[in-house]
Amino acid sequence: MAKIEIKNVYKDYENNDGTILHAVKNATLTVNDGEVVVIIGPSGSGKSTLLRTVNALEKAQSGSILIDGVDIMDPKTDIRKIREEVGMVFQSFNLFPHLTVLENIVLAPMKVKKMSRKEAEALGMRLLKRVGLEEKAKQKPGQLSGGQQQRVAIARALAMQPKAMLFDEPTSALDPEMIKEVLDVMMELAKDGMTMLLVTHEMGFAKAAANKIVFMSDGEIIETGTPDEMFKNPKTQRAKDFLDHIL
């Protein structure tokens, strides 16, 4: 398992009209080994951007991001090694539509870890069983419901046996009746002690599973606290306003 330390991270975007958008400003955040940290906040507050800097899908401009003490912003760090160890689940699943469910899962272990097909498929079937979809192994992602696709996406990320997992709004593209099945899988993971950093609007999940809640607004981390502190007694007015709206 792993520890994620984000220190003074900045990320700017240049808009089409040449103005600079400060997506993430001076973010500092630590996810300890085995902890579940949930980032909440209004749309456009930089939550997803911050999450995506952790596996360098977005390159932060300054600051440092350490995973088990290795700075991923150091040009000497092999970013592919980091990505092997940090799994990611996306809002829009991003399963590979031309491959079957099982092929989706075994692809990275075989290509990146050079696992044999037999070994990878055994692992794949174990993971599919864990997310309750072993009977879908031979189907294409297009034949699955949104909730099932997201569970496959989680299994795919787990197949690399990551030390930590990032979730970028994993249930936001799902119909309401499918959200629970995905959250259940995530809850299992959290119980198993996986280090998790996630962006979500599922406050029920945040309350039940998070060790820490981070509230972001306008690119800044405004407040950090335990779920109890956050939901019952937020310190800042902005966090209070946001929670009043969403709960």
Place this chain on the structure above:
Amino acid sequence: MEQDNFKSVSEIKSKVVSVDNTESKKEPTVITMTDGVLIPKKSNKHLVTSWRLTFFGALILLISLCVFKKDVYWKIFIYVITGLPTTFECTVFAIFGAILIGIATGLGSSSKNRVINQICGVYVELIRGIPLLVQLMFLYYALGALIHIDGIVAAIVALSICFGAYMGEIIRAGIQSIPKGQTEAARALGLSKSQTFFSIILPQTIKVVLPAIGNEFISMLKDSSLVSILALSDILKRGREYISRTFLSLQTMLVVALIYLILTLVLSRLVGLMEERLHKNG
């Protein structure tokens, strides 16, 4: 004040939650160029009917002419049809050439390297701006001044270079039609750039561009008639030879036109069937 505006939970959610499920629900992109719109598919009844009328009309006309006016049309037909292998040879070899050039150009145009990108852009602009007939003659006479070059080789090279430019655009559009999330997911799993390209992007691109390549094949079959100016005995050239011997201009050109028509109609139906099958396999 603001809170009063929110009536229900769903309204609040729609205000706060950013839902972007467009990507996962988007229909697969189909790229259509040149002849693409005229490919008859089951879903377009009107076009299928038009196709049937034209195809069987042409076929019946050609057969009855050959049967009932055997001394004129049958003679023309057996003379002209000997050009078919040349026409096919040019088309088939040139389509492979065009695909190879097209993959290189398509990759080059989607490359982040400015120089490669510009070279590909200029190539496409250059080729698109010069008529194929002019390109053919230029290549034949320009190369001919330096080295001895066979008509058939000149024809295949010229057709490949010309169609390679269009093919490049098709492949570029195909690569760009694959959602960015696919690359992100592959890279997030630790795949390298080239692994991502060959395992994730290319297989999906092929599916998207295959129908468009089929269309280009049909266009090329028709445009291959231009090679008849290079002293190559394709269908059109054989027809013109026959005219110069017999002065049966109208009759000969009628047969030539019908042969081309039947060939392209058969091919376009085949491309249509292939497209339907691709869609069925999801």
